[in-house]
Amino acid sequence: MAVVIVIVLCAPGLLGISSLSAQQQKSQTGTQKRVTGVVKDELGTPMPGVNIKVVGTSTVTVTSVDGNYTIAVPGENAQLEYTFIGYDSQRITAEKNQLNVQLQPSDRKLSEVIVVGYGTQRKKDLTGSIASVGSKDFNPGVSGSPTDLINGKVAGVQIMSNSGSPSSGSSIRIRGGASLNASNDPLIVIDGVPLENGGISGNGNNFLSLLNPNDIENISILKDASSTAIYGSRASNGVMMITTKKGNLDKLKFNFSTSFSLQQKTRTADMLSPQQFRDLINEKGSDAQKALLGTASTNWNDQIFQTAIGNDNNFSVSGGIAKKVPFRASFGYMNQDGILKTDNVKRISGSFVITPSFFDNHLKVNFNVKGSINDNKFANTTAIWTAAAFNPTQPIYSGNTNFGGYYETIDNAGLPVVKANLNPLGLLTQENNTSTVKRSISNLDLDYKLHFLPELKAHVTLGYDYAKGNGSVYIPESAASNFKTGGRNSVYSQTKSNKLFTAYLNYVKDFEPIKSRLDLTVGHDYQNWLAETPQYTDMNVAGDVQSIAAADYQRHVLLSYYARMNYSFDSRYLLTATVRRDGTSRYSPENRWGTFPSLAFAWRAKEESFLKDFKPLTDLKVRLGYGVTGQQEGISNYSYLPVYVLGNEYAQYKLGNTYYNTYRPASYFSNLKWETTTAYNAGIDFGFFDNRISGSVDYYTRKTKDLLAYVPLAAGANFSDAGTTNVGNVKSNGVEFSINAIPVKTKDFTWNVGFKIGRAHV
Numbered sequence: 001m002a003v004v005i006v007i008v009l010c011a012p013g014l015l016g017i018s019s020l021s022a023q024q025q026k027s028q029t030g031t032q033k034r035v036t037g038v039v040k041d042e043l044g045t046p047m048p049g050v051n052i053k054v055v056g057t058s059t060v061t062v063t064s065v066d067g068n069y070t071i072a073v074p075g076e077n078a079q080l081e082y083t084f085i086g087y088d089s090q091r092i093t094a095e096k097n098q099l100n101v102q103l104q105p106s107d108r109k110l111s112e113v114i115v116v117g118y119g120t121q122r123k124k125d126l127t128g129s130i131a132s133v134g135s136k137d138f139n140p141g142v143s144g145s146p147t148d149l150i151n152g153k154v155a156g157v158q159i160m161s162n163s164g165s166p167s168s169g170s171s172i173r174i175r176g177g178a179s180l181n182a183s184n185d186p187l188i189v190i191d192g193v194p195l196e197n198g199g200i201s202g203n204g205n206n207f208l209s210l211l212n213p214n215d216i217e218n219i220s221i222l223k224d225a226s227s228t229a230i231y232g233s234r235a236s237n238g239v240m241m242i243t244t245k246k247g248n249l250d251k252l253k254f255n256f257s258t259s260f261s262l263q264q265k266t267r268t269a270d271m272l273s274p275q276q277f278r279d280l281i282n283e284k285g286s287d288a289q290k291a292l293l294g295t296a297s298t299n300w301n302d303q304i305f306q307t308a309i310g311n312d313n314n315f316s317v318s319g320g321i322a323k324k325v326p327f328r329a330s331f332g333y334m335n336q337d338g339i340l341k342t343d344n345v346k347r348i349s350g351s352f353v354i355t356p357s358f359f360d361n362h363l364k365v366n367f368n369v370k371g372s373i374n375d376n377k378f379a380n381t382t383a384i385w386t387a388a389a390f391n392p393t394q395p396i397y398s399g400n401t402n403f404g405g406y407y408e409t410i411d412n413a414g415l416p417v418v419k420a421n422l423n424p425l426g427l428l429t430q431e432n433n434t435s436t437v438k439r440s441i442s443n444l445d446l447d448y449k450l451h452f453l454p455e456l457k458a459h460v461t462l463g464y465d466y467a468k469g470n471g472s473v474y475i476p477e478s479a480a481s482n483f484k485t486g487g488r489n490s491v492y493s494q495t496k497s498n499k500l501f502t503a504y505l506n507y508v509k510d511f512e513p514i515k516s517r518l519d520l521t522v523g524h525d526y527q528n529w530l531a532e533t534p535q536y537t538d539m540n541v542a543g544d545v546q547s548i549a550a551a552d553y554q555r556h557v558l559l560s561y562y563a564r565m566n567y568s569f570d571s572r573y574l575l576t577a578t579v580r581r582d583g584t585s586r587y588s589p590e591n592r593w594g595t596f597p598s599l600a601f602a603w604r605a606k607e608e609s610f611l612k613d614f615k616p617l618t619d620l621k622v623r624l625g626y627g628v629t630g631q632q633e634g635i636s637n638y639s640y641l642p643v644y645v646l647g648n649e650y651a652q653y654k655l656g657n658t659y660y661n662t663y664r665p666a667s668y669f670s671n672l673k674w675e676t677t678t679a680y681n682a683g684i685d686f687g688f689f690d691n692r693i694s695g696s697v698d699y700y701t702r703k704t705k706d707l708l709a710y711v712p713l714a715a716g717a718n719f720s721d722a723g724t725t726n727v728g729n730v731k732s733n734g735v736e737f738s739i740n741a742i743p744v745k746t747k748d749f750t751w752n753v754g755f756k757i758g759r760a761h762v
Contacts, residue, residue: 032074037099038067039082043113043120044361046454047084047103049512055079055091065454115220115241117189117230118459118504118521118564125517125568127576127600128227128625129681129698129736131155132220135245137752141261143213143312144336144345146242147172154221155738155756156698157238164265166310166336166345167376169199169209174223174238175734176760178677178702180709183633186238187231191368191443193463193500194234196529197633201494202435202469203374210372210439210467212332212349214257214314217245223736224700225627225679229598230564232580233630236677236704244368245316246353247328252319263308265339268301274392292409296395300387303396303425308343310336325356342428343379347372359451366445371438376471378433380481387424396425403480404430416480423480430479435471440464443500455509459523463500469493477541487541494533501526504562519566530555548661550646556637559583574602584632588640591673598627600681619687619694631675635708635724640672667713667720675726677704695739705729734760 039050046067053060054073061071073080073094080099083089087103105122112123114132123132131154138149147170151159156175162168177184185197188208199207220241222228228235272280274297281289316330332349349372357364391409398407402414406426409417416422443463450456470493477487504523511518536549562580576599583593605611606620644663652659679702687694706726713723736758744751 032072033094033097034070035073035080035094035097035099036068036070037101039063039069039084039101039103040067041087042102042104044102046361048454049510050082050084050103053081053083055081115218115243116222116227117239117241118192118502118523118562119506121519121566124571124604124619124621125519125566125574126227127566127574127602127623128222129224129623129683129696129700130220130222130227131157131738132218134218135216138213138216141259144334144347145169145209146211146213146216146219147208149213149216150219150221152756153754155696155736156223156734156758156760157221158758163381165338165340165343165379165381166308167204167209167338167343167378169204169207172240174221174240175700175702175736175758176732176762178236178704178730178732179631179675180707180728180730183631184237185633186240187228187234188240188242189231190242190441191244191366191463192445192461192502193441193443193465193498194231194527195465196496196498200437200467200469200496201492201533202376202471203437207467209345209347210374210437211242211370211441212314212330212334212347212351212372214312214316214332215244215330215349215351215370216242218243224600224625224681224683224698225629225677225702226576226578226598226600226625226681227627229596229627229629230562230578230580231629232560232562232596233558233582233584233594233632233674235596235629236631236675244351244353244370245318245328245330246355246366246368247318247320247326249320249323249326250318252317255316255318256314258311258313261308261310261312261336263310263337263339265301265305268305269388271301271388272392274298277392292391294391294394296393298392298394298396300390300392300424304341304383304387304428305339306337306341308337308339310334312336321354325354327352327354329353338379340379340381340383340428341425342377342431344377346375349373362449362451362454364445364447366443366447368445369440369442371440374435374437374439376435376437378435380427380431380433382422383424383427386421386427390421390424396423402478403483404476404478406430406480408480416483426479427481430476430481432474433471435469437467437469439467441466456505456507459502459504459506461500461502463498463502465496465498465500467496469495474541482540485540485546486544488538488546489541489543490536490538492533492536494531496532497530499528515570517566517568519564521562521564523562525558525560525562527558527560528555529557547649550661554637555585557585558632570607572604572607574604576600576602578627582630586632586635586637586639587672587674588670591640591671594630594674594676596628596630596676598625600625600627616688617686618689618691619685621685623681623683623685625679625681625683627679629677629679631677631704631708635672639668639724640670642666642668665719667718667723669718669723669725671726672708672724673706673726675704675706675708677702679703692742692745693739694741695737698736699733700736701731701733703729703731730762732760732762734758 039047041047048065050063063069078094079091081091113120133150133153144166147159158173160171174186183197188195222239228239312334314332318328330351334347336345351370353368355366406423409420446460448458472491475482475488482488502525507520531554533552535551538546560582564578567575579597581595602623604621645666647662647664653662681700683698685696707728709727710724738756740754
């Protein structure tokens with residue numbers, strides 16, 4: 001006979017421990033039962049070490065490493081109390097044998113989960129300058145782009161429309177710009193997929209307009225270097241992180257929304273009326289000028305501008321497939337006119353996301369695909385200037401068929417006068433400039449929490465971003481704008497793709513005996529971009545070639561390794577350290593790799609004994625941060641290599657009676673290297689009266705060295721008279737202040753007031 005002795009070692013707070021007296025083991029009513037379940041936090045993560053007590057007795061147990069527990073209770077009416085440091089306690093009547101509980105943080109506002117690079121963090125644990133805007137705080141109304149949702153919502157973030165056109169997009173600046181000629185746009189990350197800056201043919205730089213704002217759940221802005229350095233070489237201008245909506249296992253929900261808008265020009269340049277113009281010329285003009293006066297009275301601004309009508313329609317359905325797989329599907333249609341006649345954008349969009357879980361929630365899957373088709377019609381914006389400068393005493397139409405019937409200034413030969421202003425309305429109606437742009441962004445996230453070590457999880461993201469733009473420009477040969485060339489009939493296209501592989505490990509553990517929390521992340525990224533542009537031939541209506549642009553093929557790769565540590569002690573002292581190493585194909589092997597570290601510290605003064613009991617004060621945190629970020633956007637993919645490019649019509653070679661474009665060497669700099677920005681940040685976060693009044697103050701300073709700039713070159717020093725190279729340094733600093741208040745808060749009505757301001761100096 002063999003004797004097996006099993007010894008189980010239990011660390012306090014890790015495995016379930018029950019303490020039952022002999023008397024308690026016998027139910028007074030004879031109905032004693034065992035209750036089992038799992039306890040999770042606000043994120044749905046199992047919580048080890050939660051204290052569970054049968055109210056009125058000394059029966060106690062704690063949850064295991066998986067958040068599971070088992071406890072004996074005396075009767076149906078017994079109550080269980082669940083307690084854990086930093087979380088609200090709960091009392092639940094043990095009516096069932098299975099009780100699953102979700103605890104909420106004691107201060108839910110401070111424990112709000114914020115999306116950061118490669119994961120999430122509790123708001124109270126943040127050490128960097130990060131702002132988060134949720135869907136309930138987005139700007140209302142028709143939104144052509146996600147940037148419209150947060151315009152004016154975040155201090156230090158400027159969102160400026162490039163023009164009044166719905167197809168023009170916006171420029172985003174986080175704490176101003178850090179570069180001269182390289183990109184000053186922030187890195188944009190959608191559901192974990194970093195996008196490439198810039199746009200695509202047929203949509204300009206308005207790449208974000210291809211994403212339906214109605215599908216967005218949250219936008220986080222990472223502003224200081226301590227929070228952005230985890231993205232290393234692309235984070236000098238801040239990071240905008242966009243999280244889209246997902247489904248849940250609630251009952252099936254349908255949602256439909258529609259909005260209608262009218263937009264008008266607010267003001268134009270001060271103009272003389274037609275009669276005032278006529279009086280001025282008659283009084284001050286020469287005989288030749290007087291001879292140009294007509295008999296009409298035309299307000300050219302009224303002819304080119306219109307009331308822009310827009311509507312945005314969105315439908316979504318969410319719920320659970322077979323009550324096991326959360327899903328969300330959406331469809332959107334937007335039609336927006338511009339205030340300039342013939343300007344219009346139509347967008348059809350759709351999305352589908354499923355988020356199933358397997359192996360008792362140890363494996364979480366997120367598959368998300370978003371697609372859109374934009375049909376653009378571009379107005380000729382030259383009409384805005386000509387409307388301000390065109391003779392208001394002349395009519396719109398000439399009364400004959402020349403130049404499409406529009407009045408134009410002509411010479412004695414009946415041809416348009418060289419460099420004369422053209423009929424503003426004719427410029428708009430006689431140009432048909434259209435494009436169709438298709439885009440799809442998809443990602444597959446696999447998040448696995450190890451069974452044998454639940455504090456450790458492995459995360460893998462596969463991302464793909466594909467866009468294709470096609471466009472055409474047609475101007476009839478009768479139009480004055482292209483009268484000499486015989487009109488215009490040209491087509492163009494471009495394709496872009498972006499592939500991403502991300503893998504990282506994340507370890508999070510609370511050490512209750514030493515009042516500490518440790519959050520470690522290490523990972524690797526591989527990202528590959530490709531842009532293909534076929535040869536572009538500009539022709540007239542008859543098919544005669546006017547100019548040729550060579551085909552273009554651009555690609556580059558970024559390899560990255562990174563690590564981050566977040567440590568908190570007693571919920572008072574917080575430390576964050578990150579390091580990232582990037583290698584890009586845009587630089588030579590000698591300069592290819594760059595290292596970008598950061599360090600930040602925060603002190604939650606509110607948790608100190610001398611402030612903890614001061615009830616009016618809800619939150620007080622002091623932050624200090626330092627970090628180094630890099631820059632590689634806005635430059636050519638092959639600037640360090642000697643390459644040949646197709647010359648223009650001024651560099652042709654004659655063979656027989658035919659002229660051929662020649663290839664010639666382009667300028668290059670073999671020693672091109674990283675542009676780097678070193679930044680410091682100091683800030684204070686505060687909240688009063690249960691955060692009915694809250695805000696922050698930040699001061700930052702940064703210095704960019706080895707600036708990437710397009711500068712003139714000495715004659716004979718290279719193959720061009722100008723090129724992109726590393727030159728000089730630039731410094732900037734600024735202050736940001738934001739304050740929010742909730743003057744009225746009832747069950748049915750909440751009034752929020754906010755004020756934000758930023759000041760930067762270069």
